[in-house]
Amino acid sequence: MVGFDGRVIVVDLEKGSIKRVFADKHHLNLFLGGRGCASFLLYQMVKRGMDPFSADNPLIFGVGPFTGAIWPSSSRFVVVAKSPATEGLGYANAGGFFGPYMRFAGVDFLILKGRANRPVFILVCDGRIEIRSAVDLWGKPVYETEQVLKDEVGGRRVSVACIGPAGERMVRFASIICDEGRVAARAGMGAVMGSKLVKGIVVSGEGRVEPKNPEKFEKVSKEAFSKVVENPILRGYREYGTSIIILPKNDIGDLPTKNHYDGTFRNAHNISAERIHRLLGIVPSSCFSCPIGCGRKVRLKLNGEKVFEGMEYETIASLGSNCGNSDARSIAEMNYMCNDLGLDTISTGVVIAWAMECYEKGLLTKEDTGIELEWGNAEAMKEIIRQIAFRKGFGDILAEGVKRASQKVGRGTERYAMHVKGLEIPMQQPRTVKMFALGHATSNRGADHLYALPTICYPWLREIAKEWLGLSDEELDQLNDLDSWKQKAKAVVFSENLCAVADSLGLCKFPLIESYALPLSTLVKGYNALVGSNLTPIDLLKAGERIVNLERMFNVREGFSKKDDSLPERFLVDPMPSGSSKGSVVELGKMLEEYYKIRGWDPASGVPKDENIRELGLKFD
Protein backbone atom coordinates (compact mmCIF):
# COMPACT_ATOMS: atom_id res chain seq x y z
CA MET A 1 0.00 0.00 0.00
CA VAL A 2 1.39 3.43 -0.90
CA GLY A 3 0.41 6.88 0.38
CA PHE A 4 1.56 10.16 -1.09
CA ASP A 5 4.60 10.98 1.02
CA GLY A 6 6.76 12.65 -1.61
CA ARG A 7 9.20 9.73 -2.00
CA VAL A 8 12.01 11.11 -4.12
CA ILE A 9 14.70 9.06 -5.86
CA VAL A 10 17.74 10.99 -7.06
CA VAL A 11 19.77 9.16 -9.69
CA ASP A 12 23.18 10.69 -10.27
CA LEU A 13 24.03 9.43 -13.72
CA GLU A 14 27.64 10.60 -13.59
CA LYS A 15 28.48 8.92 -10.30
CA GLY A 16 26.13 6.00 -10.84
CA SER A 17 24.68 6.63 -7.37
CA ILE A 18 21.08 6.43 -6.14
CA LYS A 19 19.76 8.41 -3.20
CA ARG A 20 16.35 8.25 -1.49
CA VAL A 21 14.92 11.31 0.20
CA PHE A 22 11.49 12.64 1.14
CA ALA A 23 10.09 15.89 -0.21
CA ASP A 24 9.46 18.53 2.43
CA LYS A 25 5.86 18.14 3.76
CA HIS A 26 5.38 21.91 3.67
CA HIS A 27 6.24 21.98 -0.05
CA LEU A 28 3.93 19.03 -0.75
CA ASN A 29 1.11 21.03 0.84
CA LEU A 30 1.99 24.18 -1.09
CA PHE A 31 2.36 22.54 -4.52
CA LEU A 32 0.09 19.44 -4.20
CA GLY A 33 2.34 17.01 -6.13
CA GLY A 34 3.15 16.24 -9.80
CA ARG A 35 3.74 19.39 -11.86
CA GLY A 36 3.67 21.77 -8.89
CA CYS A 37 6.28 19.93 -6.82
CA ALA A 38 8.46 19.07 -9.84
CA SER A 39 8.43 22.72 -10.96
CA PHE A 40 9.48 23.73 -7.46
CA LEU A 41 12.33 21.18 -7.48
CA LEU A 42 13.42 22.53 -10.86
CA TYR A 43 13.26 26.10 -9.57
CA GLN A 44 15.61 25.12 -6.77
CA MET A 45 18.01 23.08 -8.89
CA VAL A 46 18.48 25.18 -12.03
CA LYS A 47 20.78 28.18 -12.10
CA ARG A 48 19.88 31.21 -14.23
CA GLY A 49 21.15 30.94 -17.79
CA MET A 50 21.91 27.21 -17.63
CA ASP A 51 22.06 25.47 -21.02
CA PRO A 52 19.10 23.03 -21.19
CA PHE A 53 21.54 20.44 -22.55
CA SER A 54 23.96 20.94 -19.68
CA ALA A 55 24.40 17.88 -17.48
CA ASP A 56 23.20 20.07 -14.59
CA ASN A 57 19.69 20.41 -16.03
CA PRO A 58 17.71 17.83 -14.04
CA LEU A 59 15.00 15.73 -15.67
CA ILE A 60 12.24 15.15 -13.13
CA PHE A 61 9.45 12.56 -13.44
CA GLY A 62 6.60 13.10 -10.99
CA VAL A 63 3.17 11.77 -10.05
CA GLY A 64 0.38 13.34 -8.03
CA PRO A 65 -1.61 12.06 -5.05
CA PHE A 66 -4.41 10.79 -7.32
CA THR A 67 -2.10 9.00 -9.79
CA GLY A 68 -2.93 5.30 -9.59
CA ALA A 69 -5.89 5.76 -7.23
CA ILE A 70 -9.27 4.29 -8.11
CA TRP A 71 -10.68 7.59 -9.31
CA PRO A 72 -11.75 8.69 -12.81
CA SER A 73 -8.83 9.27 -15.18
CA SER A 74 -6.13 9.16 -12.47
CA SER A 75 -3.37 8.18 -14.86
CA ARG A 76 -1.15 11.20 -15.31
CA PHE A 77 2.54 11.75 -14.74
CA VAL A 78 4.63 14.77 -15.57
CA VAL A 79 8.19 15.31 -16.82
CA VAL A 80 9.85 18.62 -15.99
CA ALA A 81 13.17 20.22 -17.03
CA LYS A 82 14.47 23.46 -18.40
CA SER A 83 13.14 23.38 -21.96
CA PRO A 84 15.49 23.24 -24.96
CA ALA A 85 12.64 24.71 -27.03
CA THR A 86 11.91 27.79 -24.89
CA GLU A 87 14.90 27.93 -22.51
CA GLY A 88 12.26 28.54 -19.85
CA LEU A 89 10.37 26.13 -17.64
CA GLY A 90 9.41 23.05 -19.62
CA TYR A 91 7.07 20.24 -18.79
CA ALA A 92 5.15 17.52 -20.55
CA ASN A 93 2.40 15.32 -19.26
CA ALA A 94 1.04 11.92 -20.30
CA GLY A 95 -1.52 9.29 -19.32
CA GLY A 96 -1.42 5.56 -19.97
CA PHE A 97 -0.04 3.34 -17.21
CA PHE A 98 3.47 4.64 -16.61
CA GLY A 99 2.50 7.09 -13.83
CA PRO A 100 0.40 4.60 -11.82
CA TYR A 101 3.06 1.87 -12.11
CA MET A 102 5.79 4.30 -11.03
CA ARG A 103 3.73 5.04 -7.95
CA PHE A 104 2.98 1.36 -7.34
CA ALA A 105 6.75 0.82 -7.47
CA GLY A 106 7.09 3.19 -4.52
CA VAL A 107 8.36 6.34 -6.25
CA ASP A 108 6.64 9.74 -6.40
CA PHE A 109 9.49 11.75 -7.96
CA LEU A 110 12.43 10.45 -9.96
CA ILE A 111 15.18 13.01 -10.53
CA LEU A 112 17.83 12.27 -13.14
CA LYS A 113 20.95 14.36 -12.52
CA GLY A 114 24.16 14.62 -14.55
CA ARG A 115 24.99 12.73 -17.74
CA ALA A 116 25.78 9.03 -18.05
CA ASN A 117 29.05 8.06 -19.74
CA ARG A 118 27.28 5.49 -21.91
CA PRO A 119 23.63 4.86 -22.82
CA VAL A 120 21.61 3.51 -19.89
CA PHE A 121 18.08 2.77 -18.83
CA ILE A 122 16.69 3.10 -15.32
CA LEU A 123 14.75 0.26 -13.73
CA VAL A 124 12.30 1.12 -10.97
CA CYS A 125 10.85 -2.12 -9.68
CA ASP A 126 8.99 -2.39 -6.37
CA GLY A 127 11.36 -0.09 -4.52
CA ARG A 128 14.47 -1.42 -6.30
CA ILE A 129 16.29 1.11 -8.49
CA GLU A 130 19.00 0.10 -10.96
CA ILE A 131 20.97 1.84 -13.67
CA ARG A 132 21.41 -0.69 -16.48
CA SER A 133 23.24 -0.57 -19.80
CA ALA A 134 21.25 0.47 -22.89
CA VAL A 135 24.24 0.44 -25.24
CA ASP A 136 22.52 -2.16 -27.47
CA LEU A 137 19.31 -0.13 -27.54
CA TRP A 138 20.85 3.22 -28.53
CA GLY A 139 19.75 4.01 -32.08
CA LYS A 140 16.63 1.83 -31.90
CA PRO A 141 13.16 3.27 -32.50
CA VAL A 142 10.58 3.57 -29.74
CA TYR A 143 8.35 0.53 -30.35
CA GLU A 144 11.28 -1.88 -30.55
CA THR A 145 12.86 -0.33 -27.45
CA GLU A 146 9.62 -0.62 -25.50
CA GLN A 147 9.25 -4.30 -26.40
CA VAL A 148 12.89 -5.22 -25.67
CA LEU A 149 12.77 -3.53 -22.26
CA LYS A 150 9.43 -5.12 -21.36
CA ASP A 151 10.80 -8.54 -22.30
CA GLU A 152 13.99 -7.94 -20.34
CA VAL A 153 12.14 -7.01 -17.15
CA GLY A 154 9.22 -9.42 -17.60
CA GLY A 155 6.15 -9.76 -15.38
CA ARG A 156 2.87 -7.84 -15.37
CA ARG A 157 2.29 -4.20 -14.52
CA VAL A 158 5.36 -3.07 -16.47
CA SER A 159 5.49 0.21 -18.35
CA VAL A 160 8.30 1.82 -20.32
CA ALA A 161 8.86 5.51 -21.09
CA CYS A 162 11.58 5.93 -23.68
CA ILE A 163 13.02 8.09 -26.41
CA GLY A 164 13.66 7.38 -30.08
CA PRO A 165 16.35 8.57 -32.50
CA ALA A 166 15.04 12.17 -32.26
CA GLY A 167 15.69 12.34 -28.51
CA GLU A 168 19.12 10.76 -28.95
CA ARG A 169 19.98 13.54 -31.42
CA MET A 170 18.53 16.22 -29.18
CA VAL A 171 15.89 17.39 -31.63
CA ARG A 172 14.45 20.31 -29.67
CA PHE A 173 10.91 18.94 -29.87
CA ALA A 174 11.71 15.31 -29.13
CA SER A 175 9.17 13.56 -26.93
CA ILE A 176 9.08 10.75 -24.38
CA ILE A 177 6.71 7.91 -25.33
CA CYS A 178 5.09 5.27 -23.16
CA ASP A 179 2.44 2.56 -23.50
CA GLU A 180 2.43 2.22 -27.32
CA GLY A 181 1.88 5.91 -27.99
CA ARG A 182 0.98 7.87 -24.88
CA VAL A 183 3.26 10.83 -25.28
CA ALA A 184 4.86 13.37 -22.95
CA ALA A 185 5.20 15.46 -26.03
CA ARG A 186 5.81 19.12 -25.46
CA ALA A 187 8.76 21.36 -24.72
CA GLY A 188 11.50 18.90 -25.76
CA MET A 189 11.67 16.70 -22.68
CA GLY A 190 12.84 13.79 -24.91
CA ALA A 191 15.82 15.90 -26.01
CA VAL A 192 16.86 16.50 -22.40
CA MET A 193 16.59 12.75 -21.75
CA GLY A 194 18.75 12.09 -24.82
CA SER A 195 21.34 14.62 -23.67
CA LYS A 196 21.71 12.53 -20.51
CA LEU A 197 22.18 9.31 -22.54
CA VAL A 198 19.09 7.82 -20.88
CA LYS A 199 17.18 5.66 -23.36
CA GLY A 200 14.30 4.71 -21.11
CA ILE A 201 12.74 4.29 -17.70
CA VAL A 202 11.06 0.99 -16.85
CA VAL A 203 8.60 0.96 -13.98
CA SER A 204 6.98 -2.04 -12.40
CA GLY A 205 5.19 -2.31 -9.09
CA GLU A 206 2.64 -4.32 -7.18
CA GLY A 207 1.67 -1.58 -4.73
CA ARG A 208 -1.75 0.00 -4.35
CA VAL A 209 -2.72 3.56 -3.47
CA GLU A 210 -3.86 3.78 0.11
CA PRO A 211 -6.21 6.71 0.86
CA LYS A 212 -6.00 8.16 4.38
CA ASN A 213 -9.76 7.63 4.73
CA PRO A 214 -10.58 4.60 2.52
CA GLU A 215 -14.34 4.40 3.16
CA LYS A 216 -14.91 8.08 2.51
CA PHE A 217 -12.67 8.01 -0.54
CA GLU A 218 -14.48 5.00 -2.01
CA LYS A 219 -17.84 6.70 -1.54
CA VAL A 220 -16.72 9.96 -3.22
CA SER A 221 -14.94 8.04 -5.96
CA LYS A 222 -18.20 6.21 -6.85
CA GLU A 223 -19.96 9.56 -7.03
CA ALA A 224 -17.15 10.89 -9.26
CA PHE A 225 -17.31 7.90 -11.63
CA SER A 226 -21.06 8.22 -12.12
CA LYS A 227 -20.79 11.94 -12.88
CA VAL A 228 -18.13 11.24 -15.52
CA VAL A 229 -19.96 8.30 -17.08
CA GLU A 230 -23.23 10.25 -17.33
CA ASN A 231 -21.70 13.37 -18.89
CA PRO A 232 -22.99 13.91 -22.46
CA ILE A 233 -19.86 15.78 -23.67
CA LEU A 234 -17.61 12.93 -22.65
CA ARG A 235 -19.83 10.32 -24.33
CA GLY A 236 -18.80 11.68 -27.73
CA TYR A 237 -15.12 11.27 -26.84
CA ARG A 238 -15.75 7.63 -25.99
CA GLU A 239 -17.14 6.99 -29.47
CA TYR A 240 -14.75 8.99 -31.63
CA GLY A 241 -11.94 10.25 -29.40
CA THR A 242 -10.84 13.86 -29.77
CA SER A 243 -11.15 13.60 -33.56
CA ILE A 244 -14.86 14.26 -32.98
CA ILE A 245 -14.11 18.00 -32.87
CA ILE A 246 -12.60 18.24 -36.38
CA LEU A 247 -15.79 19.10 -38.27
CA PRO A 248 -17.38 21.38 -35.61
CA LYS A 249 -14.11 23.32 -35.41
CA ASN A 250 -13.92 23.55 -39.18
CA ASP A 251 -17.50 24.86 -39.26
CA ILE A 252 -16.57 27.93 -37.18
CA GLY A 253 -13.15 28.50 -38.76
CA ASP A 254 -11.12 27.03 -35.90
CA LEU A 255 -9.32 24.21 -37.76
CA PRO A 256 -5.80 25.55 -38.41
CA THR A 257 -5.15 25.31 -42.11
CA LYS A 258 -1.95 25.95 -44.08
CA ASN A 259 0.28 27.14 -41.28
CA HIS A 260 -2.53 28.80 -39.33
CA TYR A 261 -3.26 31.07 -42.33
CA ASP A 262 -6.90 29.99 -42.27
CA GLY A 263 -9.32 28.08 -40.04
CA THR A 264 -11.45 26.43 -42.70
CA PHE A 265 -10.08 23.41 -44.54
CA ARG A 266 -11.84 22.66 -47.80
CA ASN A 267 -11.20 18.90 -47.49
CA ALA A 268 -11.98 18.56 -43.79
CA HIS A 269 -14.53 15.80 -44.48
CA ASN A 270 -11.61 13.57 -45.61
CA ILE A 271 -10.09 13.70 -42.14
CA SER A 272 -13.34 13.70 -40.14
CA ALA A 273 -13.83 11.42 -37.14
CA GLU A 274 -16.28 9.12 -38.94
CA ARG A 275 -14.07 8.77 -42.01
CA ILE A 276 -10.81 8.03 -40.21
CA HIS A 277 -12.53 5.50 -37.96
CA ARG A 278 -14.01 3.71 -40.96
CA LEU A 279 -10.86 3.87 -43.02
CA LEU A 280 -8.34 2.90 -40.36
CA GLY A 281 -10.32 0.38 -38.30
CA ILE A 282 -9.77 2.42 -35.16
CA VAL A 283 -10.97 1.10 -31.79
CA PRO A 284 -11.19 2.95 -28.45
CA SER A 285 -8.64 2.55 -25.68
CA SER A 286 -8.30 3.85 -22.15
CA CYS A 287 -5.65 5.02 -19.75
CA PHE A 288 -5.52 3.63 -16.22
CA SER A 289 -8.87 3.89 -14.38
CA CYS A 290 -10.54 5.92 -17.10
CA PRO A 291 -14.23 5.42 -17.92
CA ILE A 292 -14.01 7.89 -20.82
CA GLY A 293 -11.65 6.06 -23.16
CA CYS A 294 -10.80 8.88 -25.55
CA GLY A 295 -7.68 6.96 -26.67
CA ARG A 296 -7.57 5.34 -30.11
CA LYS A 297 -5.84 2.12 -31.11
CA VAL A 298 -4.96 2.26 -34.78
CA ARG A 299 -4.17 -0.78 -36.93
CA LEU A 300 -2.04 0.14 -39.88
CA LYS A 301 -0.58 -2.00 -42.66
CA LEU A 302 2.94 -0.59 -42.93
CA ASN A 303 5.72 -3.15 -43.46
CA GLY A 304 3.50 -5.61 -41.61
CA GLU A 305 0.74 -4.62 -39.20
CA LYS A 306 1.45 -1.80 -36.76
CA VAL A 307 -0.82 -1.26 -33.79
CA PHE A 308 -0.37 2.04 -32.01
CA GLU A 309 -2.07 4.71 -29.90
CA GLY A 310 -2.75 7.85 -31.86
CA MET A 311 -4.91 9.81 -34.30
CA GLU A 312 -6.05 12.33 -31.72
CA TYR A 313 -7.23 15.76 -32.81
CA GLU A 314 -3.98 17.71 -32.43
CA THR A 315 -2.03 15.19 -34.52
CA ILE A 316 -4.64 14.96 -37.27
CA ALA A 317 -4.81 18.74 -37.66
CA SER A 318 -1.03 19.32 -37.37
CA LEU A 319 -0.08 16.75 -39.97
CA GLY A 320 -3.33 17.22 -41.91
CA SER A 321 -5.14 20.52 -42.44
CA ASN A 322 -2.27 22.66 -41.19
CA CYS A 323 -0.04 21.20 -43.91
CA GLY A 324 -2.85 21.19 -46.50
CA ASN A 325 -2.89 17.38 -46.33
CA SER A 326 -6.26 15.59 -46.53
CA ASP A 327 -4.93 12.04 -46.93
CA ALA A 328 -6.05 10.34 -43.69
CA ARG A 329 -3.92 7.24 -44.23
CA SER A 330 -0.77 9.30 -44.68
CA ILE A 331 -1.56 11.14 -41.42
CA ALA A 332 -1.79 7.78 -39.64
CA GLU A 333 1.54 6.71 -41.15
CA MET A 334 3.19 9.95 -40.05
CA ASN A 335 1.62 9.63 -36.60
CA TYR A 336 3.21 6.19 -36.29
CA MET A 337 6.53 7.53 -37.59
CA CYS A 338 6.55 10.42 -35.10
CA ASN A 339 5.79 8.03 -32.22
CA ASP A 340 8.44 5.56 -33.33
CA LEU A 341 11.08 8.25 -33.89
CA GLY A 342 10.09 10.10 -30.71
CA LEU A 343 8.79 13.41 -32.06
CA ASP A 344 6.08 15.79 -30.81
CA THR A 345 3.46 15.65 -33.59
CA ILE A 346 2.30 19.23 -32.95
CA SER A 347 5.75 20.78 -33.30
CA THR A 348 6.59 18.46 -36.21
CA GLY A 349 3.48 19.54 -38.12
CA VAL A 350 4.08 23.22 -37.38
CA VAL A 351 7.74 23.25 -38.52
CA ILE A 352 6.75 21.44 -41.72
CA ALA A 353 3.84 23.85 -42.30
CA TRP A 354 6.26 26.78 -41.90
CA ALA A 355 8.66 25.22 -44.43
CA MET A 356 5.78 24.56 -46.84
CA GLU A 357 4.46 28.11 -46.66
CA CYS A 358 7.96 29.54 -47.16
CA TYR A 359 8.51 27.13 -50.08
CA GLU A 360 5.23 28.11 -51.73
CA LYS A 361 6.11 31.80 -51.27
CA GLY A 362 9.57 31.30 -52.78
CA LEU A 363 11.35 32.17 -49.52
CA LEU A 364 12.75 28.65 -49.50
CA THR A 365 13.72 26.79 -52.67
CA LYS A 366 14.51 23.20 -53.54
CA GLU A 367 18.16 24.20 -53.22
CA ASP A 368 17.52 24.87 -49.52
CA THR A 369 15.24 21.94 -48.80
CA GLY A 370 16.32 19.24 -51.26
CA ILE A 371 12.62 18.25 -51.37
CA GLU A 372 9.57 19.73 -53.07
CA LEU A 373 7.56 20.97 -50.13
CA GLU A 374 4.24 22.00 -51.70
CA TRP A 375 1.09 22.02 -49.58
CA GLY A 376 -0.29 18.54 -49.05
CA ASN A 377 2.74 16.66 -50.37
CA ALA A 378 2.51 13.72 -47.95
CA GLU A 379 5.50 11.85 -49.40
CA ALA A 380 7.69 14.93 -48.90
CA MET A 381 6.38 15.23 -45.32
CA LYS A 382 7.37 11.64 -44.54
CA GLU A 383 10.84 12.23 -45.92
CA ILE A 384 11.30 15.43 -43.96
CA ILE A 385 10.09 13.75 -40.73
CA ARG A 386 12.87 11.14 -41.13
CA GLN A 387 15.37 13.92 -41.82
CA ILE A 388 14.29 15.82 -38.71
CA ALA A 389 14.59 12.79 -36.43
CA PHE A 390 18.04 11.88 -37.76
CA ARG A 391 19.12 15.52 -38.23
CA LYS A 392 19.90 14.97 -41.90
CA GLY A 393 19.80 17.56 -44.69
CA PHE A 394 17.22 20.33 -44.29
CA GLY A 395 15.73 18.33 -41.40
CA ASP A 396 18.71 19.34 -39.28
CA ILE A 397 17.56 22.97 -39.47
CA LEU A 398 13.92 22.06 -38.73
CA ALA A 399 15.06 19.94 -35.77
CA GLU A 400 15.92 23.20 -34.02
CA GLY A 401 12.22 24.14 -33.89
CA VAL A 402 10.44 26.76 -35.94
CA LYS A 403 11.76 29.82 -34.08
CA ARG A 404 15.44 28.94 -34.45
CA ALA A 405 14.96 27.50 -37.97
CA SER A 406 13.38 30.73 -39.20
CA GLN A 407 16.09 32.82 -37.56
CA LYS A 408 18.73 30.69 -39.25
CA VAL A 409 17.12 30.94 -42.69
CA GLY A 410 16.17 34.65 -42.33
CA ARG A 411 14.84 36.23 -45.58
CA GLY A 412 11.61 37.26 -43.85
CA THR A 413 10.66 33.66 -43.00
CA GLU A 414 10.45 34.64 -39.31
CA ARG A 415 7.00 36.14 -39.98
CA TYR A 416 5.62 32.67 -40.78
CA ALA A 417 7.10 30.93 -37.73
CA MET A 418 4.09 30.03 -35.58
CA HIS A 419 5.39 29.85 -32.03
CA VAL A 420 5.17 31.52 -28.63
CA LYS A 421 8.35 31.65 -26.53
CA GLY A 422 9.89 29.15 -28.99
CA LEU A 423 7.19 26.46 -28.67
CA GLU A 424 5.10 25.70 -31.75
CA ILE A 425 1.43 26.73 -31.62
CA PRO A 426 -1.11 23.89 -31.34
CA MET A 427 -4.25 23.43 -33.36
CA GLN A 428 -6.45 26.36 -32.39
CA GLN A 429 -7.04 29.37 -34.61
CA PRO A 430 -6.37 32.31 -32.24
CA ARG A 431 -8.35 34.82 -34.33
CA THR A 432 -11.47 32.64 -34.06
CA VAL A 433 -11.24 31.54 -30.41
CA LYS A 434 -9.85 34.52 -28.52
CA MET A 435 -9.54 32.67 -25.21
CA PHE A 436 -6.95 30.36 -26.77
CA ALA A 437 -5.14 33.39 -28.25
CA LEU A 438 -4.60 34.70 -24.74
CA GLY A 439 -3.95 31.23 -23.30
CA HIS A 440 -1.18 30.56 -25.84
CA ALA A 441 0.40 33.98 -25.25
CA THR A 442 0.55 33.79 -21.45
CA SER A 443 1.43 30.09 -21.06
CA ASN A 444 4.67 29.75 -19.15
CA ARG A 445 5.73 26.68 -21.13
CA GLY A 446 5.22 28.40 -24.50
CA ALA A 447 2.18 28.06 -26.74
CA ASP A 448 0.04 25.27 -25.44
CA HIS A 449 -3.67 24.49 -25.43
CA LEU A 450 -3.44 22.50 -22.19
CA TYR A 451 -1.77 25.18 -20.05
CA ALA A 452 -5.06 27.03 -19.73
CA LEU A 453 -7.66 24.96 -21.66
CA PRO A 454 -10.20 27.81 -21.27
CA THR A 455 -13.21 25.77 -22.40
CA ILE A 456 -15.23 27.58 -19.71
CA CYS A 457 -15.91 30.21 -22.44
CA TYR A 458 -18.08 27.77 -24.43
CA PRO A 459 -21.83 28.50 -24.15
CA TRP A 460 -22.64 24.97 -22.96
CA LEU A 461 -20.56 25.63 -19.81
CA ARG A 462 -22.32 28.93 -19.05
CA GLU A 463 -23.66 27.80 -15.67
CA ILE A 464 -20.16 26.73 -14.56
CA ALA A 465 -18.78 30.09 -15.69
CA LYS A 466 -21.51 31.87 -13.75
CA GLU A 467 -20.59 29.95 -10.61
CA TRP A 468 -16.80 30.40 -10.81
CA LEU A 469 -16.16 33.61 -12.69
CA GLY A 470 -18.90 35.66 -11.02
CA LEU A 471 -20.06 37.34 -14.23
CA SER A 472 -23.34 39.16 -14.94
CA ASP A 473 -25.61 37.95 -17.76
CA GLU A 474 -24.21 40.60 -20.07
CA GLU A 475 -20.66 39.61 -19.22
CA LEU A 476 -21.52 35.94 -19.74
CA ASP A 477 -22.78 36.83 -23.23
CA GLN A 478 -19.39 38.44 -23.91
CA LEU A 479 -17.61 35.40 -22.53
CA ASN A 480 -19.62 33.07 -24.77
CA ASP A 481 -18.90 35.22 -27.84
CA LEU A 482 -15.70 33.43 -28.83
CA ASP A 483 -14.71 36.21 -31.23
CA SER A 484 -14.89 38.89 -28.51
CA TRP A 485 -11.80 39.65 -26.39
CA LYS A 486 -13.98 40.59 -23.42
CA GLN A 487 -13.98 38.45 -20.24
CA LYS A 488 -11.37 36.12 -21.72
CA ALA A 489 -8.69 37.18 -19.24
CA LYS A 490 -10.85 36.09 -16.32
CA ALA A 491 -11.49 32.73 -17.99
CA VAL A 492 -7.80 32.17 -18.77
CA VAL A 493 -6.61 33.01 -15.24
CA PHE A 494 -9.20 30.66 -13.71
CA SER A 495 -8.44 27.87 -16.20
CA GLU A 496 -4.65 28.18 -15.85
CA ASN A 497 -5.02 27.77 -12.09
CA LEU A 498 -7.32 24.78 -12.45
CA CYS A 499 -5.06 23.12 -15.05
CA ALA A 500 -2.14 23.47 -12.64
CA VAL A 501 -4.26 21.71 -10.00
CA ALA A 502 -5.14 18.82 -12.35
CA ASP A 503 -1.53 18.38 -13.49
CA SER A 504 -0.28 18.44 -9.93
CA LEU A 505 -2.85 15.98 -8.59
CA GLY A 506 -2.09 13.49 -11.40
CA LEU A 507 -5.47 13.81 -13.10
CA CYS A 508 -6.53 14.01 -16.74
CA LYS A 509 -8.17 17.33 -17.68
CA PHE A 510 -11.09 15.75 -19.57
CA PRO A 511 -13.42 15.15 -16.61
CA LEU A 512 -12.36 18.29 -14.79
CA ILE A 513 -11.80 21.06 -17.31
CA GLU A 514 -12.70 19.93 -20.82
CA SER A 515 -16.22 18.95 -19.70
CA TYR A 516 -16.56 20.09 -16.05
CA ALA A 517 -18.28 16.73 -15.51
CA LEU A 518 -16.50 16.48 -12.17
CA PRO A 519 -17.34 19.48 -9.98
CA LEU A 520 -14.59 21.03 -7.87
CA SER A 521 -16.68 20.24 -4.79
CA THR A 522 -16.46 16.50 -5.56
CA LEU A 523 -12.77 16.75 -6.38
CA VAL A 524 -11.93 18.42 -3.10
CA LYS A 525 -13.94 15.86 -1.10
CA GLY A 526 -11.96 13.12 -2.83
CA TYR A 527 -8.66 14.94 -2.22
CA ASN A 528 -9.37 15.42 1.47
CA ALA A 529 -10.26 11.75 1.93
CA LEU A 530 -7.20 10.72 -0.08
CA VAL A 531 -4.53 12.72 1.75
CA GLY A 532 -6.28 13.49 5.04
CA SER A 533 -6.64 17.23 4.64
CA ASN A 534 -9.43 19.71 5.05
CA LEU A 535 -9.15 21.96 2.01
CA THR A 536 -11.89 23.87 0.21
CA PRO A 537 -12.19 24.30 -3.59
CA ILE A 538 -10.81 27.83 -3.14
CA ASP A 539 -7.73 26.40 -1.39
CA LEU A 540 -7.12 24.09 -4.36
CA LEU A 541 -7.43 26.99 -6.80
CA LYS A 542 -5.03 29.00 -4.64
CA ALA A 543 -2.49 26.18 -4.97
CA GLY A 544 -2.97 26.34 -8.74
CA GLU A 545 -2.36 30.09 -8.67
CA ARG A 546 0.79 29.50 -6.62
CA ILE A 547 2.10 27.01 -9.20
CA VAL A 548 1.47 29.35 -12.14
CA ASN A 549 3.25 32.16 -10.26
CA LEU A 550 6.18 29.90 -9.42
CA GLU A 551 6.53 28.93 -13.09
CA ARG A 552 6.38 32.60 -14.07
CA MET A 553 9.13 33.33 -11.50
CA PHE A 554 11.30 30.63 -13.10
CA ASN A 555 10.90 32.29 -16.48
CA VAL A 556 11.42 35.81 -15.12
CA ARG A 557 14.71 34.63 -13.62
CA GLU A 558 15.66 33.49 -17.14
CA GLY A 559 14.89 36.95 -18.54
CA PHE A 560 11.31 36.43 -19.76
CA SER A 561 8.88 39.36 -19.52
CA LYS A 562 5.76 40.84 -21.14
CA LYS A 563 7.51 40.88 -24.54
CA ASP A 564 7.40 37.06 -24.49
CA ASP A 565 3.62 36.93 -23.84
CA SER A 566 3.11 37.51 -27.52
CA LEU A 567 1.71 35.95 -30.68
CA PRO A 568 2.94 35.79 -34.28
CA GLU A 569 2.18 38.91 -36.28
CA ARG A 570 -0.20 36.94 -38.50
CA PHE A 571 -2.78 36.77 -35.68
CA LEU A 572 -2.38 40.40 -34.66
CA VAL A 573 -2.42 42.05 -38.07
CA ASP A 574 -3.84 39.82 -40.85
CA PRO A 575 -7.66 39.68 -40.82
CA MET A 576 -9.08 36.17 -40.54
CA PRO A 577 -9.92 35.06 -44.09
CA SER A 578 -12.97 32.89 -43.28
CA GLY A 579 -15.22 31.39 -40.63
CA SER A 580 -17.38 32.93 -37.93
CA SER A 581 -14.65 35.48 -37.11
CA LYS A 582 -13.96 36.50 -40.69
CA GLY A 583 -12.09 39.82 -40.73
CA SER A 584 -11.07 39.52 -37.07
CA VAL A 585 -7.60 39.95 -35.53
CA VAL A 586 -6.47 39.25 -31.95
CA GLU A 587 -6.76 42.22 -29.58
CA LEU A 588 -3.91 40.88 -27.47
CA GLY A 589 -2.96 44.17 -25.77
CA LYS A 590 -6.41 44.60 -24.22
CA MET A 591 -6.60 41.00 -23.04
CA LEU A 592 -3.09 41.09 -21.56
CA GLU A 593 -3.82 44.31 -19.69
CA GLU A 594 -6.80 42.66 -18.03
CA TYR A 595 -4.92 39.41 -17.46
CA TYR A 596 -2.04 41.10 -15.60
CA LYS A 597 -4.51 43.12 -13.55
CA ILE A 598 -6.40 39.99 -12.42
CA ARG A 599 -3.11 38.21 -11.67
CA GLY A 600 -1.90 41.28 -9.77
CA TRP A 601 1.29 41.35 -11.88
CA ASP A 602 3.12 44.48 -12.98
CA PRO A 603 1.28 45.63 -16.14
CA ALA A 604 4.46 47.06 -17.71
CA SER A 605 6.59 43.94 -17.35
CA GLY A 606 4.21 41.00 -16.76
CA VAL A 607 6.25 40.11 -13.67
CA PRO A 608 4.63 39.03 -10.35
CA LYS A 609 4.90 41.74 -7.71
CA ASP A 610 6.60 41.20 -4.39
CA GLU A 611 3.27 41.21 -2.56
CA ASN A 612 1.93 38.39 -4.81
CA ILE A 613 4.97 36.29 -4.14
CA ARG A 614 4.80 36.82 -0.41
CA GLU A 615 1.04 36.21 -0.22
CA LEU A 616 1.40 32.93 -2.11
CA GLY A 617 4.20 31.70 0.14
CA LEU A 618 6.75 31.88 -2.67
CA LYS A 619 9.32 34.05 -0.90
CA PHE A 620 12.04 31.45 -0.41
CA ASP A 621 15.16 33.47 0.45
Ligand code: SF4
Ligand atom coordinates in the same frame (compact mmCIF):
# COMPACT_ATOMS: atom_id res chain seq x y z
S1 SF4 B 1 -9.88 10.91 -21.08
FE1 SF4 B 1 -8.49 10.06 -22.59
S2 SF4 B 1 -6.47 10.96 -22.11
FE2 SF4 B 1 -7.80 11.27 -20.32
S3 SF4 B 1 -7.36 9.52 -18.99
FE3 SF4 B 1 -9.13 8.98 -20.27
S4 SF4 B 1 -8.31 7.88 -22.05
FE4 SF4 B 1 -6.61 8.97 -21.03
